[in-house]
Amino acid sequence: MTIPLLDIVFQNDRYYLLFDDEKILEPPVTREWHIYADGEYTCSINNCKVSELLKVPGKIFLETRENLNKLENSFRRLNHVILSSDKINL
Numbered sequence: 001m002t003i004p005l006l007d008i009v010f011q012n013d014r015y016y017l018l019f020d021d022e023k024i025l026e027p028p029v030t031r032e033w034h035i036y037a038d039g040e041y042t043c044s045i046n047n048c049k050v051s052e053l054l055k056v057p058g059k060i061f062l063e064t065r066e067n068l069n070k071l072e073n074s075f076r077r078l079n080h081v082i083l084s085s086d087k088i089n090l
Contacts (some may be wrong), residue, residue, distance in 0.1 A: 001026070002088070004010075005035070005081040009060045009073050015072065016054055017062045017083075023082070024060055035071060036062065039088070042071055 007018040035042045045068070051061035075081065 001085045002082045005058055005083055006057050008075050010072055014063050014065050015068045016051060019060045037078045037081045
C-alpha cells in the first residue's frame with residue numbers, strides 16, 4: 001500500500017504529516033511506514049498516530065516524534081513523496 005504525502009510540518013516537538021487518503025488509517029502489518037522521496041528511500045517511521053490536535057475535514061494528520069528534519073528540509077523541492085507499508089524498489 002502506498003499513500004502520497006501532501007505536506008509535512010514541525011511544531012511543538014513533533015512532525016505532522018498530511019494526507020487525504022483514508023487508507024493511511026489502516027495500520028501496516030509491521031507497524032512501520034517507509035518514506036520514499038522522488039523514487040529514493042528516505043527513512044522509516046515506527047511511531048506515528050492520528051493527530052488529536054489537528055483536524056481538517058477530508059484530511060488526515062499523522063503525528064510522530066521521530067526526527068524527520070532531513071525530509072522536512074527538502075520536502076518543498078521534491079515532486080513525489082509517498083509512504084509505503086512495504087519496502088519497494090521504485
